[in-house]
Amino acid sequence: xxxxxxxxxxKHHRVLNVYCTAxxxxxxxIQQVLASLQLxxxxxxxxxxxxxxxxxxxxxxQQSNMVALENGMSIxxxxxxxxxxxxxIELPIILMGYMNPILQFGLEKFCKIAEExxxxxxxxxxxxxxxxxxxxxxxxxxxxxxxxxxxxPETSEERIRKIDGLSSGFLYxxxxxxxxxxxxxxxxxxxYFKKLQDMKLKNPILVGFGIKDKSTFQSACQYTNGAIIxxxxxxxxxxxxxxxxxxxxxxxxxxx
Amino acid sequence: xxxxxxxxxxxDEHGYYGNFGGAFIPEMLYPNVKQLQEQxxxxxYDPAFQQQFQQLLRDYVxxxxxxxxxxRLSKKHGTSIYLKREDLCxxxxxxxxxxxxxxxxxxxxxxxxxxxxxxxxxHGVATATVCALKxxxxxxxxxxxxxxxxxxxxxxxxxxxxxxxxxxxxSKTLKDxxxxxxxxxxxxxxxxxxxxxxxxxxxxxPDMVTRFQSVISEEIKKQLLEKTGSELPTHVIACVGGxxxxxxxxxxxxxxxxxKLIAVEAAGCGIHSGMSAATTQLGKxxxxxxxxxxxxxxxxxxxxxxxxxxxxxxxxxxxxxQAHLYASGRGTFMSATDEQALAAGFEISKTEGIIPALxxxxxxxxxxxxxxxxxxxxxxxxxxxxxxxxxxxxxxxK
Numbered sequence: 001x002x003x004x005x006x007x008x009x010x011k012h013h014r015v016l017n018v019y020c021t022a023x024x025x026x027x028x029x030i031q032q033v034l035a036s037l038q039l040x041x042x043x044x045x046x047x048x049x050x051x052x053x054x055x056x057x058x059x060x061x062q063q064s065n066m067v068a069l070e071n072g073m074s075i076x077x078x079x080x081x082x083x084x085x086x087x088x089i090e091l092p093i094i095l096m097g098y099m100n101p102i103l104q105f106g107l108e109k110f111c112k113i114a115e116e117x118x119x120x121x122x123x124x125x126x127x128x129x130x131x132x133x134x135x136x137x138x139x140x141x142x143x144x145x146x147x148x149x150x151x152x153p154e155t156s157e158e159r160i161r162k163i164d165g166l167s168s169g170f171l172y173x174x175x176x177x178x179x180x181x182x183x184x185x186x187x188x189x190x191x192y193f194k195k196l197q198d199m200k201l202k203n204p205i206l207v208g209f210g211i212k213d214k215s216t217f218q219s220a221c222q223y224t225n226g227a228i229i230x231x232x233x234x235x236x237x238x239x240x241x242x243x244x245x246x247x248x249x250x251x252x253x254x255x256x
Numbered sequence: 257x258x259x260x261x262x263x264x265x266x267x268d269e270h271g272y273y274g275n276f277g278g279a280f281i282p283e284m285l286y287p288n289v290k291q292l293q294e295q296x297x298x299x300x301y302d303p304a305f306q307q308q309f310q311q312l313l314r315d316y317v318x319x320x321x322x323x324x325x326x327x328r329l330s331k332k333h334g335t336s337i338y339l340k341r342e343d344l345c346x347x348x349x350x351x352x353x354x355x356x357x358x359x360x361x362x363x364x365x366x367x368x369x370x371x372x373x374x375x376x377x378x379h380g381v382a383t384a385t386v387c388a389l390k391x392x393x394x395x396x397x398x399x400x401x402x403x404x405x406x407x408x409x410x411x412x413x414x415x416x417x418x419x420x421x422x423x424x425x426x427s428k429t430l431k432d433x434x435x436x437x438x439x440x441x442x443x444x445x446x447x448x449x450x451x452x453x454x455x456x457x458x459x460x461x462p463d464m465v466t467r468f469q470s471v472i473s474e475e476i477k478k479q480l481l482e483k484t485g486s487e488l489p490t491h492v493i494a495c496v497g498g499x500x501x502x503x504x505x506x507x508x509x510x511x512x513x514x515x516k517l518i519a520v521e522a523a524g525c526g527i528h529s530g531m532s533a534a535t536t537q538l539g540k541x542x543x544x545x546x547x548x549x550x551x552x553x554x555x556x557x558x559x560x561x562x563x564x565x566x567x568x569x570x571x572x573x574x575x576x577x578q579a580h581l582y583a584s585g586r587g588t589f590m591s592a593t594d595e596q597a598l599a600a601g602f603e604i605s606k607t608e609g610i611i612p613a614l615x616x617x618x619x620x621x622x623x624x625x626x627x628x629x630x631x632x633x634x635x636x637x638x639x640x641x642x643x644x645x646x647x648x649x650x651x652x653x654k
Binding site for chain 2: 102128
């Protein structure tokens with residue numbers, strides 16, 4: 001069974017998905033980051049594939065993308081690093097990125113290798129529904145990859161239902177209209193989260209963008225199944241001398 | 257009065273020109289882009305809109321711009337060369353044709369805040385100008401590197417009341433200014449309209465900006481008919497960064513297959529020097545800024561940093577219509593190096609008494625590479641004036 005589906009079968013509340021950028025802070029940090037996240041209580045890990053022009057991302061993740069690219073990260077390098085990851089990591093793994101690097105790598109090849117190394121889901125914020133439906137959906141399904149779409153506070157109810165129908169794994173509810181790592185108050189979004197809950201959607205819902213600590217995590221979890229943390233963890237890693245220690249302290253502060 | 261025109265080079269309902277175009281945008285931008293897709297043609301071709309737009313083009317921008325027979329240049333090349341004088345538009349370049357159109361559109365959409373990206377600063381100035389005209393807040397994103405090399409335009413934008421925000425990410429030029437403008441739009445989806453300055457971005461921007469700029473070729477046709485008895489030239493030549501002046505100058509000739517459409521890209525220090533912005537020569541299909549087009553990039557799909565002496569051509573992509581013209585063979589794509597463009601800029605200044613923008617100088621440069629017949633009628637889109645480039649020109653003045 002797909003590990004994302006398995007997770008949501010067993011856990012419905014306070015699901016914590018942590019984002020990290022492949023190749024950050026060091027080219028080969030990913031194994032250690034994944035091991036620490038698994039050990040210290042994360043439920044899902046989202047690995048960002050760095051891109052020169054990450055449109056939906058704020059300054060923190062932009063910077064991590066730039067460092068990762070300078071370190072030499074690329075899709076082939078990442079797949080090489082993930083080759084034996086399933087020997088030690090049981091967490092569901094999601095790859096997040098932008099369309100262009102994947103197109104150049106070859107989408108079919110990308111899906112095939114992602115399946116082989118044990119990836120469970122994909123997030124591509126700049127792949128719109130129309131293109132997904134007409135060209136790509138079958139390919140992701142064929143390789144057992146869940147495709148996670150975003151919804152925002154500005155997304156109409158009708159469109160949320162359509163996106164929910166096309167999404168699998170879970171639905172990524174962007175907390176406010178913004179790029180990642182924003183400071184907009186998540187508490188103000190209660191009505192929106194409640195609306196999503198009341199819609200009784202097919203997919204579980206995780207809230208992302210602006211989740212940075214225990215209080216924002218709890219606000220997000222009140223009406224949804226959990227949350228996604230990205231920029232705050234990247235910031236913690238920036239000056240880390242010991243990835244496991246940093247991850248332990250970071251997750252403890254959020255979960256306990 | 258302008259009407260909706262269909263041709264084999266028109267955009268389809270999903271925003272594609274052949275294999276290029278589309279709307280590859282994150283969900284955060286969907287409501288704004290969808291609203292534009294649904295309403296832009298309806299708004300643009302509404303008679304009341306057209307009346308207001310045409311009046312502003314005439315009384316504020318100064319249209320029609322002259323079509324001038326450049327006698328000394330014609331004599332040198334043994335043919336007839338006409339210059340479409342977009343440099344005489346208010347603010348000094350064709351960019352204002354589009355900003356006048358989009359500000360009227362933004363008003364009808366009820367937007368209160370305008371954002372824009374700019375490379376050479378001409379689009380930034382044109383946007384700041386129409387925002388001042390309409391009393392709307394204006395924020396212009398400009399690469400840090402471009403802020404340095406186009407200082408006069410930065411001063412103009414500030415004087416017009418705009419806030420100029422430096423883009424400090426990536427290569428600190430037009431590409432990064434565009435990223436920052438898109439991120440601003442993501443963060444301010446309700447009250448803000450993004451006036452894109454070129455024929456790039458998600459559908460409907462490439463088509464919308466092309467249509468606003470199509471007044472250039474509409475006038476060329478009328479003016480040529482008066483001057484030569486035929487509305488069709490043999491050649492239309494324009495420089496291409498994203499492709500806005502080229503798209504406007506080509507638009508009404510797209511289906512007149514006898515007219516050679518020549519787009520001139522910036523070769524920088526030479527196409528294969530590693531310091532170039534000649535997208536059709538160096539690019540592969542890819543996705544940037546919301547559309548699929550030709551894109552300069554590494555094997556891994558990372559967008560590469562282009563180079564051109566002219567900030568307005570320093571862009572790693574090209575509009576999807578231009579990519580389609582290239583791929584289909586309808587357009588002929590040539591290029592000029594920094595050095596060739598500078599030489600052409602100095603030459604036109606001395607032979608015609610017109611200092612062209614460095615961008616436009618690229619278009620003039622290829623006159624030397626084409627063998628013309630005596631009876632040819634050549635139109636060059638003189639997209640902008642060179643005042644903003646004086647500091648650069650002076651460095652090379654011998």
